[in-house]
Amino acid sequence: MNKDLNAPILSAERAAMWFPVRGGLGKTTGYVKAVDGVSVQLHARQTYGLVGESGCGKSTLGRLLCRLLEPTDGRITLFGQDISHLKERELVPFRSRIQMVFQDPYTSLNPRIRIGDALMEVLAIHHTGSRSEQMEKALGILDQVGLRQEHFYRFPHEFSGGQRQRIGLARALILNPEIVLCDEPVSALDVSIQSQIINLLCDLQAERSLTYLFISHDMSVIRYISDRVGVMYLGHLVEESDTEEIFSHPAHPYTRMLLSAVPSIVPGDKTDRIRLQGDPPSPLDPPKGCVFHTRCPYAKKECGEKSPELSELAQGHYCACPIAAAGN
């Protein structure tokens, strides 16, 4: 379908999602600009890692990309087709090719539906095969995510957190999607279980040539799993680059601070931390100009006036900071 091999299979162009805030009498009093003019591109078989603190809009961007939300502005392109404003019905054929895994495996499964039925329901919605074929497929996918066939008849409460996340993954993969959006899939898990799920994700990607959008707040997990990384702050993409490049040469002051705030497992390390003062501002009333300038130690006067554009620092390394671009 894609003639151009370098064309992204999923992309957002200046996508924006503004949620209206309603005051008394249902009047719109303002907007939460959860995502404000973000462009990203996902290439086939790659993992794009989206990282940022809570409230930065990374999950909203994920939901925009798979059109669980309709963008206020901008364009979402999936397999070369503009899907920004398609209706629910028109989206159905796309849904089987792009699936999602959520953070909380405790609330994303219906407690009253057996695992097997939850898996077969997906197939029934997309009218794939007879009932016995569906069952066969469901049993097959359980095996692939490291569960056993007898788990087919069990209820969600009988599983541990790690197993539930495997079920979430099975449900996403049963339709043979090409793209899987993983929204904090390992954040609720203990470290020993987290590594099992990350390894499983990597194995499945290799076996099925999957493309991942991996959303996380954990820099070490992002570094491990991603090919390309985007850093978000208050609805804006502030830096984007290949994984190695961004972790060895972080350019944006926010990325640098985020990296230096991550505690290291080596005792006595990180004594020269750069400290980030204060809290992120409210997305209801974001600062004018560069959204980060209120907390940025390098901020100059003009940072509060003009919103910076992404500029290319090195091959494929984009950063939205004029001061970093000038080489400081």
Added chain:
Amino acid sequence: MDEYVLRVENLVTEFKTDRGPLKAIDGVTLQVKRGEMLGLVGESGCGKSVTSMSVMRLYDEKTTVRYEGSVWLGDTDLMSIPYKKMQDIRGREIAMIFQDALSSLNPVLRVSDQIMEPLITHQHLKREDAYRKAVEMLRLVGIPSPETRVDQYPHELSGGMRQRVMIAIALCCRPRLLIADEPTTALDVTIQAQILDLILDLNRQMHMGVILITHDLAVVAQVCQRVAVMYLGQIVEEAEVAELFNHPLHPYTQGLMDSIPKLDGDSRHRLHMIRGTVPLLNQIPRGCRFAPRCPYADAACSAAMPELTQAGGHLVRCRKAGFTDKKVTPDE
């Protein structure tokens, strides 16, 4: 420096359930010195929070729990004093901060009232004096414009600020021991770094003992002096921080450290996995509790429970600890 603030000896906490008693903690022994920060780490369900709740005697002793062992705060055994007496200890001698600051603060009381409460109960301060002290405490924990913040309600503060308020409440009576139960887990990394710095700072200033409970090994590596690793209600390894992180002896500690993706490590090799999952408390394995998941275990490991023994500057609960130090590639 060898003055212990807290000595926990062979603490057992047993919950009464419909299906018989469940031992959530089985023989935990710990010491915290003055001015020391002890890290207590482990995965969910290992009993780290139960340990702290038991030290404070916060469970209902009539209906739900049975304790054994002793908890020495100076010369007093907290386990043998009358339950009512504990109220004088909590908040004054031992203070605690929890993970979720929003649900630990009272949403209908102003910040000032919540900081003043322990000052009035324990130190019998007058309201005006307590109010002044509250503002002072907020300034100490680094809240900007404390004069206005003190009259606000918890919902008007950000997550980081709420946790600062919790710390202010905990420290206003200058306790000898602070128990911080996952104080930064709900916070973003940049705010986490701020809060950890604050706890570290206050620990140095006030010279109190701190028990930092967390599931995050890296947090412990950054701020603690000593660390105890828990697994299924027992301490499996304890050592100085540098010692433990550089030469972990227990297979569980080793497994935990290997399974974390590192910020500066090689990201092309597979992550180490500890096989299986943590067993339920009513299915505790015989012998060494980690044996069913341990790559080095043999028949003898499952026969008898290993004791916590001294080995190379560590306390470690593993009969093979000496051998497993050499990195053998474990079978998957």
